[in-house]
Amino acid sequence: DSGVTQTPKHLITATGQRVTLRCSPRSGDLSVYWYQQSLDQGLQFLIQYYNGEERAKGNILERFSAQQFPDLHSELNLSSLELGDSALYFCASSEGGRKETQYFGPGTRLLVL
């Protein structure tokens, strides 16, 4: 158990819908990272937050947004969902913002029908 929790574990929804994925980092970790893992794209970095502020941005679509709250939990919002958004979404956390080992949550499996 990494100490990172993600909810929900599974999510099935329809195209055009909007969903919110939630992540709670390990106690004491200030950084949260979001990744998307699909068969064709592999593990793609989406975005990083550090102590409530956006620190780095990766291959995140404009339809996707995220935020980190004062209690350090984070939410990833996916809107106008498309079939191709079906994937595993992982959250990871680390103590600081740089050069740190990341601890991954169990992931949220999203299926868009």
Add this chain to the structure above:
Amino acid sequence: SQQGEEDPQALSIQEGENATMNCSYKTSINNLQWYRQNSGRGLVHLILIRSNEREKHSGRLRVTLDTSKKSSSLLITASRAADTASYFCATDRGGSYIPTFGRGTSLIVHP
């Protein structure tokens, strides 16, 4: 394209044998990390090697780094069925501290 690329894509061995996976990358790095992922689960950090290190050990794991060849290898000795998983290398490029993951090596260890 991926910064790190693992090779082989898949590896099937018998319990007790050694497993070697390789990772090649394209640009200079600060460090390189190896992670393991059991099917459909989150990634688990195995080992981190910094750019000024050449070899590192952790239990049955041995990692080497050759910055001149921009490559790393992960050796799992005396493999067990429980080692069955996908193994990823992650590199952070010189100016960025966000790890970039390869597509992974799928390892199957037959009991």
